Amino acid sequence: MAVQTVAPAADTPTVDLGPAVALSCRECGARSPLGPSFACPECFGPLEIAYDLPSGDPEALRKQIEAGPTNIWRYAPLLPVPADVASLPGLNPGWTKLVRADNLAAELGVTGGLHIKDDSGNPTHSFKDRVVAIAVQAARTFGFTTLSCSSTGNLAGAVGAAAARAGFRSCVFIPHDLEAGKVVMAAVYGGELVAIEGSYDDVNRFCSELIGDPVGEGWGFVNVNLRPYYAEGSKTLAYEICEQLGWRLPDQIVIPVASGSQLTKIDKGLKELIALGLVEEKPYRIFAAQATGCSPVAAAYKAGHDVVRPVKPDTIAKSLAIGNPADGPYVLDIARRTGGAVEDVSDAEVVDAIKLLARTEGIFAETAGGVTVGVLRKLLEKGLLDPAAETVVLNTGDGLKTLDAVAGTGPTATIRPTLASFREAGLA
Amino acid sequence: MAVQTVAPAADTPTVDLGPAVALSCRECGARSPLGPSFACPECFGPLEIAYDLPSGDPEALRKQIEAGPTNIWRYAPLLPVPADVASLPGLNPGWTKLVRADNLAAELGVTGGLHIKDDSGNPTHSFKDRVVAIAVQAARTFGFTTLSCSSTGNLAGAVGAAAARAGFRSCVFIPHDLEAGKVVMAAVYGGELVAIEGSYDDVNRFCSELIGDPVGEGWGFVNVNLRPYYAEGSKTLAYEICEQLGWRLPDQIVIPVASGSQLTKIDKGLKELIALGLVEEKPYRIFAAQATGCSPVAAAYKAGHDVVRPVKPDTIAKSLAIGNPADGPYVLDIARRTGGAVEDVSDAEVVDAIKLLARTEGIFAETAGGVTVGVLRKLLEKGLLDPAAETVVLNTGDGLKTLDAVAGTGPTATIRPTLASFREAGLA
Structure with missing residues (x-):
C-alpha cells in the first residue's frame, strides 16, 4: 500500500459516523481524527477505525440487531455509519445465505457441520457491495462527489452500481484484461x-498517483483514501456468520486472500462480538486461501517468513490476483495466532472445486469460491483442518x-426435437 | 399447453402438501385428487391448486409469517408444501429486495412511489427459483427421482441447481441458441x-411427447406434469410485495409475460391476501409487458381479441420468447378486469431500459427487466399508467x-498507467 496521507478538506463537516470516534494506527496505535486518511501521520502505518462500541446488556443489543433490516444495516451500531443509514439511498447488501452444505460435507468427509457463506447473493453478486456501502457513507460525510477505485472487476461493478443509486459520479479503474462479464457490469451503470x-498492481499504483494530483480532488477512492472505512464492511461477514449460527462462533473459517483486508476484518469482527458478549468466547481457527498463481502469502507462510514478497500474478482467479497484498503480514499473523494455515490451489483445482460446489450444493461460485473450496479440500487432505469441527467457507x-x-x-448433447433423436443420442 | 394427463402411480404416497387439498380445473371447476396431473380429467382444462387456507385471526397469521425464515417458506401456510419444508434441503429462494426507485421515478415523472421487485437476488438469479422450489416438494411427494423441464434458460439453471442440492437427478431441455451465460449455468450443476x-415451443412440444413415453417414467417435468404446483411459486411475489409495502396492496404492477403463468398467479396471490384479511381490499391494476418480437398477448389485447394467436418469436428477450403462451387468455382477462393493459417494446427500447434502470438505481436487469421497465415508460407516455399511483415493476x-x-x-477509455496518459484521454 502506498504510504501517503490525504489531509481532510478545511470544510470537512462535523463527522457523524455512529460509533466511530477516531482513526487508529495499526502499527503504533496513534490516534488521528476521522477523515479521508489512510496512513498514520506519525509512522505511515495503515489506519483503521477506533470505536466507542455500545456497552451494557448484550441481550438488548442482540434484540436490537435482530429487529433491524435484513441487510448489513442491522449492524449499524457496530459500523462507522450514521444511525439513519438504512433510510439513505443505497444498495443495502448483506444478510446473504449461510448454506448448510451437507452434500459437500459428505463428499469431503466433514462431520462437524459445514456451511458456505454465499456472498454471490449481494446486489452486484460479490462481497464488495458490503465494503462499498460503508465507503459511500464516508464519502458522503467527507463531501466527496466522485466515487473511484482500482479494481480486479468485482469492486468496479459494486462502485458503479452504488454510485448510480446513491447519486455520485463514478470513475473506476480496471486492468485491461478482465473477464467480459465484469467489464460489462462495471460499465453498465453509466x-x-x-x-x-497493466496489472492490478499497476492500476493501484496509478490510483495512488492520481490521488496526490489536483485531478483527484473531490474523489473518494473507496480502497485508497476511504480504505479505513471501506475495509470495515468485511466485519459484517463475521457478524452474519455468527448470528446465522445462532449467535455462536464457528470453529474454523476458510477465507480467500487478495489484499488480505477481508480476512483481517473478519477476525476483528469476531473479536468484537466476543468483547460485546454477543457470542461466547472460544478458540477459532482462521485459514487463508490463495490461488497458486498468486500466492505470496501462502509462500511466506510455508517458508516461515513474516515478510510477504510481491509476485506477478498468473491465475484464473483474477479477483484474488493482487501480487503485493497490503495486509499480507497481518494475514500471516492471524493464521499463526489462531492455529489456522495459509494454503493455495492450482487453477485446475480451482475449476474442479467450482464444479464440486455446483454439483453438491447448487451454488455456482466464481473462481475465488473455487479457491476457498479447493483449499478446504486440500487442508482436509493434509490434516490441517479438523473434519470434526464446525467449518464455514466463504464464497x-x-x-x-x-x-x-x-x-x-x-x-x-444437441438433438432434433424427436424421441428418435433423443434415443439416438443415447439419452433414453 | 398440450392437453394430456398423467395418472399418479399406483404407489403414490399419502400426500402431505400443507394447505393444498385438491387439483381444480380453471375452466370447469371440477376437482381431482392431488397428483402429478396438469389437465382436467373432465374437460382437459388447466389444473390449479385448491387450498384449505388458514381462517381466523389475520393478525396471528401475519405474526406467524413475520417470524418465519427470510425466504419463501415464511409463506408455507399458503403454499402446496409440507409444514416442515424450511428444514428440507433446498435453495430457499425469495424475500428478494423491493427497491424504492426514487431516481427512476424522478426521471419518468412517477410521483406516487415506484418500486422494483428485484428477483435477480434469488440463488440462481431469476424468479424461477421460486417456482422450482415448490415443484421440488411436489416431486418429492410424488416419488419422482429425475427433475426435468423445457426452458428458455433461466429455468434450466434453477432446476439444475435445485436438483443438485435436493438430491435429484436432472435432465433439462433448452433451445440450441441460448445466451452463453445461461447455457453454462444450466450445465455447471452436473x-x-x-x-x-428448434425454438422454445419446439422444446416444449418435445417434452410433452417425452412425458407420454416410457422413457419419461419417474420424471417430474416441473413445468409440465408438476405445473400446477410449480406455478404457485409465483404467488410468493405477490405476498412479498405486499408484506414489504407494510401489508398493503400496490395500486399498479407491471409484470412480464412469457407463458403468462406468473402474472395470473400474482393476481391469485393478491386475491388470497385480501380474502385472508392480510391486506385491506382496494382496486389494483395489473399491466402485462412483452417484447414486440414476441407479443402475441399484446397483439390480442390491442385488437380486442380473447384468443391469442401464436407467433414465431424474434427478440433479444429470450426468457420471454414463448410464441404460444398457455395462459395468454387469462392474462388478457386479468388486464381488462383490473383496468390494466398489455403493452410491448422493441428490442432497442429493451436495451435502453436496461441502461436506464442501471444508471438510475444500480440494478443490472436481464432483458426481461428491460421489457418491464421499457413498458413502464411506454405506458406512462401513453397515459395508460397513473404516475400518481403507487407502482411496482418486476425485474x-x-x-x-x-x-x-x-x-x-x-x-x-483504455490508457497506460500514467497521469499523462490519463490527461491525453481527456479524462482529467
Missing part, C-alpha cells in the same frame, strides 16, 4: 470506466462473472 | 443438459445472463 494497460463472488473458467461446460 | 434444434432476472444485449458497453 459511470466512467477506465481500462489500464465471495458469482460464477456468472467468471464463465471462462468453466467454458468447457455445455450441453450433454 | 445434470444432463440437452440442446434442441425477474439478471443482466449477467444476457450480456450480449449490452455488449457495446465497455470502458470509456
Whole structure:
C-alpha cells in the first residue's frame, strides 16, 4: 500500500459516523481524527477505525440487531455509519445465505457441520457491495462527489452500481484484461470506466498517483483514501456468520486472500462480538486461501517468513490476483495466532472445486469460491483442518462473472426435437 | 399447453402438501385428487391448486409469517408444501429486495412511489427459483427421482441447481441458441443438459411427447406434469410485495409475460391476501409487458381479441420468447378486469431500459427487466399508467445472463498507467 496521507478538506463537516470516534494506527496505535486518511501521520502505518462500541446488556443489543433490516444495516451500531443509514439511498447488501452444505460435507468427509457463506447473493453478486456501502457513507460525510477505485472487476461493478443509486459520479479503474462479464457490469451503470494497460498492481499504483494530483480532488477512492472505512464492511461477514449460527462462533473459517483486508476484518469482527458478549468466547481457527498463481502469502507462510514478497500474478482467479497484498503480514499473523494455515490451489483445482460446489450444493461460485473450496479440500487432505469441527467457507463472488473458467461446460448433447433423436443420442 | 394427463402411480404416497387439498380445473371447476396431473380429467382444462387456507385471526397469521425464515417458506401456510419444508434441503429462494426507485421515478415523472421487485437476488438469479422450489416438494411427494423441464434458460439453471442440492437427478431441455451465460449455468450443476434444434415451443412440444413415453417414467417435468404446483411459486411475489409495502396492496404492477403463468398467479396471490384479511381490499391494476418480437398477448389485447394467436418469436428477450403462451387468455382477462393493459417494446427500447434502470438505481436487469421497465415508460407516455399511483415493476432476472444485449458497453477509455496518459484521454 502506498504510504501517503490525504489531509481532510478545511470544510470537512462535523463527522457523524455512529460509533466511530477516531482513526487508529495499526502499527503504533496513534490516534488521528476521522477523515479521508489512510496512513498514520506519525509512522505511515495503515489506519483503521477506533470505536466507542455500545456497552451494557448484550441481550438488548442482540434484540436490537435482530429487529433491524435484513441487510448489513442491522449492524449499524457496530459500523462507522450514521444511525439513519438504512433510510439513505443505497444498495443495502448483506444478510446473504449461510448454506448448510451437507452434500459437500459428505463428499469431503466433514462431520462437524459445514456451511458456505454465499456472498454471490449481494446486489452486484460479490462481497464488495458490503465494503462499498460503508465507503459511500464516508464519502458522503467527507463531501466527496466522485466515487473511484482500482479494481480486479468485482469492486468496479459494486462502485458503479452504488454510485448510480446513491447519486455520485463514478470513475473506476480496471486492468485491461478482465473477464467480459465484469467489464460489462462495471460499465453498465453509466459511470466512467477506465481500462489500464497493466496489472492490478499497476492500476493501484496509478490510483495512488492520481490521488496526490489536483485531478483527484473531490474523489473518494473507496480502497485508497476511504480504505479505513471501506475495509470495515468485511466485519459484517463475521457478524452474519455468527448470528446465522445462532449467535455462536464457528470453529474454523476458510477465507480467500487478495489484499488480505477481508480476512483481517473478519477476525476483528469476531473479536468484537466476543468483547460485546454477543457470542461466547472460544478458540477459532482462521485459514487463508490463495490461488497458486498468486500466492505470496501462502509462500511466506510455508517458508516461515513474516515478510510477504510481491509476485506477478498468473491465475484464473483474477479477483484474488493482487501480487503485493497490503495486509499480507497481518494475514500471516492471524493464521499463526489462531492455529489456522495459509494454503493455495492450482487453477485446475480451482475449476474442479467450482464444479464440486455446483454439483453438491447448487451454488455456482466464481473462481475465488473455487479457491476457498479447493483449499478446504486440500487442508482436509493434509490434516490441517479438523473434519470434526464446525467449518464455514466463504464464497465471495458469482460464477456468472467468471464463465471462462468453466467454458468447457455445455450441453450433454444437441438433438432434433424427436424421441428418435433423443434415443439416438443415447439419452433414453 | 398440450392437453394430456398423467395418472399418479399406483404407489403414490399419502400426500402431505400443507394447505393444498385438491387439483381444480380453471375452466370447469371440477376437482381431482392431488397428483402429478396438469389437465382436467373432465374437460382437459388447466389444473390449479385448491387450498384449505388458514381462517381466523389475520393478525396471528401475519405474526406467524413475520417470524418465519427470510425466504419463501415464511409463506408455507399458503403454499402446496409440507409444514416442515424450511428444514428440507433446498435453495430457499425469495424475500428478494423491493427497491424504492426514487431516481427512476424522478426521471419518468412517477410521483406516487415506484418500486422494483428485484428477483435477480434469488440463488440462481431469476424468479424461477421460486417456482422450482415448490415443484421440488411436489416431486418429492410424488416419488419422482429425475427433475426435468423445457426452458428458455433461466429455468434450466434453477432446476439444475435445485436438483443438485435436493438430491435429484436432472435432465433439462433448452433451445440450441441460448445466451452463453445461461447455457453454462444450466450445465455447471452436473445434470444432463440437452440442446434442441428448434425454438422454445419446439422444446416444449418435445417434452410433452417425452412425458407420454416410457422413457419419461419417474420424471417430474416441473413445468409440465408438476405445473400446477410449480406455478404457485409465483404467488410468493405477490405476498412479498405486499408484506414489504407494510401489508398493503400496490395500486399498479407491471409484470412480464412469457407463458403468462406468473402474472395470473400474482393476481391469485393478491386475491388470497385480501380474502385472508392480510391486506385491506382496494382496486389494483395489473399491466402485462412483452417484447414486440414476441407479443402475441399484446397483439390480442390491442385488437380486442380473447384468443391469442401464436407467433414465431424474434427478440433479444429470450426468457420471454414463448410464441404460444398457455395462459395468454387469462392474462388478457386479468388486464381488462383490473383496468390494466398489455403493452410491448422493441428490442432497442429493451436495451435502453436496461441502461436506464442501471444508471438510475444500480440494478443490472436481464432483458426481461428491460421489457418491464421499457413498458413502464411506454405506458406512462401513453397515459395508460397513473404516475400518481403507487407502482411496482418486476425485474425477474439478471443482466449477467444476457450480456450480449449490452455488449457495446465497455470502458470509456483504455490508457497506460500514467497521469499523462490519463490527461491525453481527456479524462482529467
